[in-house]
Amino acid sequence: MKPYIPKELPLSNIDFHRHFKAVGESNAELARFDELLQGLPQPELLLAPLINEEALLSSRIEGTQATITDVLKYDAGNKKIIEQQNDVQEVINYRNTMEFAGQQLSQRQLSLGLVREMHQMLMDGTRGTEKFPGTFRTKQNYIGHPNATIEEAAFVPPDPIRLQSDLESWERYVSGNDIEILLQCSLVHAQFELLHPFNDGNGRVGRLLIPLFLYQKKKLSKPAFYISGFLEKNRDLYYQALQKISLHDDWDTWIEFFLYAVTQQAKTNSIIVKKILSLYENMKNKIQIATHSQYTINVLDFLFSYPLFQGNKFLKESNIAKKTADKLLLQLKNAGIVQETEPKRGRTPATLIFNELLNITENIDTN
Numbered sequence: 001m002k003p004y005i006p007k008e009l010p011l012s013n014i015d016f017h018r019h020f021k022a023v024g025e026s027n028a029e030l031a032r033f034d035e036l037l038q039g040l041p042q043p044e045l046l047l048a049p050l051i052n053e054e055a056l057l058s059s060r061i062e063g064t065q066a067t068i069t070d071v072l073k074y075d076a077g078n079k080k081i082i083e084q085q086n087d088v089q090e091v092i093n094y095r096n097t098m099e100f101a102g103q104q105l106s107q108r109q110l111s112l113g114l115v116r117e118m119h120q121m122l123m124d125g126t127r128g129t130e131k132f133p134g135t136f137r138t139k140q141n142y143i144g145h146p147n148a149t150i151e152e153a154a155f156v157p158p159d160p161i162r163l164q165s166d167l168e169s170w171e172r173y174v175s176g177n178d179i180e181i182l183l184q185c186s187l188v189h190a191q192f193e194l195l196h197p198f199n200d201g202n203g204r205v206g207r208l209l210i211p212l213f214l215y216q217k218k219k220l221s222k223p224a225f226y227i228s229g230f231l232e233k234n235r236d237l238y239y240q241a242l243q244k245i246s247l248h249d250d251w252d253t254w255i256e257f258f259l260y261a262v263t264q265q266a267k268t269n270s271i272i273v274k275k276i277l278s279l280y281e282n283m284k285n286k287i288q289i290a291t292h293s294q295y296t297i298n299v300l301d302f303l304f305s306y307p308l309f310q311g312n313k314f315l316k317e318s319n320i321a322k323k324t325a326d327k328l329l330l331q332l333k334n335a336g337i338v339q340e341t342e343p344k345r346g347r348t349p350a351t352l353i354f355n356e357l358l359n360i361t362e363n364i365d366t367n
Helices: 016-039 048-061 068-075 080-084 086-104 112-123 160-175 181-195 202-216 228-233 235-248 251-291 296-305 311-318 322-334 355-362
Strands: 308-310 339-342 351-353
Touching: 016 181, 016 251, 048 068, 048 086, 048 202, 048 228, 048 251, 048 355, 068 080, 068 086, 068 308, 068 355, 086 112, 086 202, 112 160, 112 202, 160 181, 181 202, 181 235, 181 251, 228 235, 228 251, 235 251, 251 296, 251 322, 251 355, 296 311, 308 311, 311 322, 322 351
Parallel strands: none
Antiparallel strands: 308 351, 339 351
16 A cells, blocks of 8 residues: 555635535534633633543543543552553543643644644653654554554555655644634644654544644633544544545545534533533532531532542642541541542551542443
């Protein structure tokens, strides 16, 4: 199979009339989601479950086997989980890269330089470390089953001799304007995946680009639109739609898939955010009734930050005296607000979980 020769963006062979209705629906759902984002009282705190889910699912598309429990154990202070399972590091890196890139866009544009920095952070300390993190490939790569030769490959990205020129063209397209932002976003993501500029991690970087691009184009007030839930559940359709571009120059099928993904994920994300906000408000009253404590907000914010934790973590992060903290934890357990998942063993404190928050993302289906 010969290396793919990418089309120059913007494209001239798109059937814009075919996508008119879908564009309208996607924009409407995305606007509803962004309205919720703008109204969140503590966005970093309340969006944490969505961020964790995105980092986990985008990594899972690439074969990562970590679970949300693993990630929460890491957050709770169990750094040994990283030593035991390299996959967890990949999820943590993804989450850190999301935060880093979002902060960077407040002072710079989405560029090849930023993409390289994102890739280096994403691959740091993982099994991709030996694949030149932060460096665009200089050798031909290809996609296929583990033992496939390049002749048997499902896809062969562009020749590295022309890659830099193709990337610079992609960068110009990112900074410019096309006929419609969501259509442009679909092309930005697809073209990046087709260029396949790194030796590893292209899928994850490409998915990170979606909220960053929408934020840069002021389609979102925060770079917080996470789409990997839909893509993970529809992985085969996702890859098939991208493959139709390389095999048949069929961009319309890809655009159709992407717009549907945005619409469905925006609906799902809106439901999740509403449920999280409602839980936060309801739990404020529930904790106050259970504890009659002046530290209700401290407790509440801690539970939303660390839905799986040990008592010593609560003591450290809540800034509450030990005697009072122990009493509060007992009251939370008695009220059924938190449950014990692992009992105290010797000097190791018990592990507690705030299940109501975790259940929100686990019980929402993305069609």
